[in-house]
Structure formats: structure tokens, C-alpha cells
Amino acid sequence: MIEMKHAKSYFLISAKQDDRHDSLAVENLAMLRCSFKHQP
Amino acid sequence: MSESLPQRLDRWIARAGFNLLIPPLILLIPWMQELVDQLIFGGNWNLPMTPGGSFLGVVTAPFSHSGFGHLLANSLTFLPLSWLVLLRGRRDYLAVWLGVYATAIPVWLLWPNGSHGLSGVVYGLLGYLLLIGWIEKRPLSLVLSVLALVTYAGVLPSLLPIFSPPGVSWIGHLSGFGGGLLAALAVARETP
Numbered sequence: 001m002i003e004m005k006h007a008k009s010y011f012l013i014s015a016k017q018d019d020r021h022d023s024l025a026v027e028n029l030a031m032l033r034c035s036f037k038h039q040p
Numbered sequence: 041m042s043e044s045l046p047q048r049l050d051r052w053i054a055r056a057g058f059n060l061l062i063p064p065l066i067l068l069i070p071w072m073q074e075l076v077d078q079l080i081f082g083g084n085w086n087l088p089m090t091p092g093g094s095f096l097g098v099v100t101a102p103f104s105h106s107g108f109g110h111l112l113a114n115s116l117t118f119l120p121l122s123w124l125v126l127l128r129g130r131r132d133y134l135a136v137w138l139g140v141y142a143t144a145i146p147v148w149l150l151w152p153n154g155s156h157g158l159s160g161v162v163y164g165l166l167g168y169l170l171l172i173g174w175i176e177k178r179p180l181s182l183v184l185s186v187l188a189l190v191t192y193a194g195v196l197p198s199l200l201p202i203f204s205p206p207g208v209s210w211i212g213h214l215s216g217f218g219g220g221l222l223a224a225l226a227v228a229r230e231t232p
Contacts, residue, residue: 001101001155001156001157001159001160001208001209001212001213001216002105002106002110002155002156002157002207002208002209003153003154003155003207003208003209003212004086004088004090004153004154004155004156005153005154005207007086007088007090007093007154009090009093010087010088010090010093010094010096010097011085011086011087012081012084012085012086013084013086013088
């Protein structure tokens, strides 16, 4: 799950402004590495 | 009259085939959401769980993502883990979802930051798989636990804040994982 630190509302929130894309990439890479490496 | 072996096998195959379809059908929801989000709202349509926000956010957060990369990564982990849990049955799969939603409620009520994404459910599935073999010590559940441990142990550090990169909701992962553990405890069968 990715934090939306500045999200004060629900529905229309800019993910680009809220999320740190480097962190997002880290989570994506960790998940993808596991998925591709060890796909049962 | 009791069923013959071929009849039972046919029934098992039919059930397994339907179970195979459940995770991709669930994934249609976040993929459609992301498609509409990107095409119509330019990436601004997000449905997170926000502090002090609507309870609806708890329900919709797993189906909302920051972009196709985030969703693709979660989908590729969600599918195999879902299928592994579904080998045990739909009751267990439903229990994991309910467990993840139940443990998300305190996070929604008490945690200061909002979050969204399917990885809370992914960690719930993982938590369930890791614990079920330990509790039951039956052949199938032990195989599932060992398989989950061998293939997905690499994502476990993300449960701890010291190993979780900034911006990633470790509390969302941890609460999802806890939900999966609760589900395993709830549905574990007595060893005969």
C-alpha cells in the first residue's frame, strides 16, 4: 500500500502530488522481483 | 447413493476451474478503475482510506492504485497467492478478505496517513498461507506454507518500518498480514 500523506479528501486526489514515486518504484520492484523470480 | 471417483473428480475439476477465475475477476475492478482514472481523470481519481474520512475508503482502498505500475506489481503477486489460498477453498479466501478488512478498520481510525493499494490484501494472503500449515500440520496446508515461505519471504521485511521505504504504508502491510493470520486462526480445521 502506498501512503497518501496529503490526502484530505476522498475521490479526486492527485496521486502524483501525494505519492513519492521513488518509494512507489521500490515497492513495485520488490513485488515484481518476487513475482517473476518465484512464480509458482 | 455415494458418488463414484470419476464423478467426484469431475466435480473437483469444475470447482477448481471456477476458483481459478475468481482472482482475475476481482482484478477487473482495480484495472477498470485505473483505466477510467488515467483516461478520464488524468490519474486524479483515487479512492484511498483517509484518516477521518469516509468508511467507504476502507472498502475501496484495495481497488485504488497510484498508476498502472503499482497495480501491475500488486496484480502479479495477488494472482498466485490467491490461487494458493483457493486451493483450500472459497471459504478460506473469503476469510482472508474479511480479516484484511477487519484489521484495516483500526488503521483507518487511528493512523494519521491515508493509503491505497491491493498489497494489504497480498500480505493478508501471505500471512494466511504462512500460518495455516503451522496450525494444521496437514499435508496440503504444510505444502502451501512452505511454498509461500520459499517464494515470498523476500517481501516480509516491508512489514517493519525500519525496512519499509518512506511513502510505502508498512502499517497497511502489517494490518493486512495480521488479517491473514486471523483468517488462518478462524478457518483452521482440527487435525483428525
